Amino acid sequence: MLKMAMFDDDQIVEFVQKKNSEPSGIRKLIDQYRPEKGIMSSVIDRNEKMIDALKSMVPYFLWFDEAVRIPVSIEYETINMLGKDRISAVAGAAYLQPGQNVLVIDAGTAITYELLEASGVYKGGNISPGLTTRFRSLNRFTRQLPLVEEQATVPFIGTNTESAIRAGVVNGIVFEMDGYIDTLKTTYEEIYVYLTGGHSFYFEKRLKNRIFAAPNLALIGLNRILEYNAKT
Secondary structure (H helix, E strand, O other): OEEEEEEEOOEEEEEEEEOOOOOHHHHHHHHHHOOOEEEEOOOOOOOHHHHHHHHHHOOEEEEOOOOOOOOOEEOOOOHHHOOHHHHHHHHHHHHHOOOOOEEEEEEOOEEEEEEEOOOOEEEEEEEEEOHHHHHHHHHHOOOOOOOOOOOOOOOOOOOOHHHHHHHHHHHHHHHHHHHHHHHHHOOOOOOEEEEEOOOHHHHHOOOOOOOEEOOOHHHHHHHHHHHHHHHO
């Protein structure tokens, strides 16, 4: 899945998603806005065709790799294995809440928890299975349990096998998220929580703690990283 966002200063003016990651799929958008700067990131392999195409269409272009400077300090032992999506989300949170303690929860295929201190230091984070991953794992690694999907209404206690799976998975994630927030509140007097990712809206109103839903946080972070490098 290819995601693209066009920014005017710090505001997203257009956002598109495409299953096709060929250069032809982005040319119309590039021709329409004619951006002066651009950045590309991927959690999988480099798309050389796309990179070459963007380099030819955008005057200042960055491929987000280890050589790109980041506007936060990182205390992570295996930084070469730290996903660029995780770094981008942290950079976005640092931009939106400068000088604040922030927890970023990204609810996607995996659920990631990223801790950014007010000093601008990224302390690290945790990774656990996401909603769909948990549903699929219960079906795949057991003999009897069916594959279920998310629903808007979830009971606290299931009354049949499907509702038991759904209640166990969804409520388990809610307790997990609220547990991280509650625990961090014992260390940090004030901490902002951003919820992002594909399932952010699904969990937004299920949490007891106050959070800020920001589905495009990683894109905001990428734009911040781009501007940071362009200026320095």
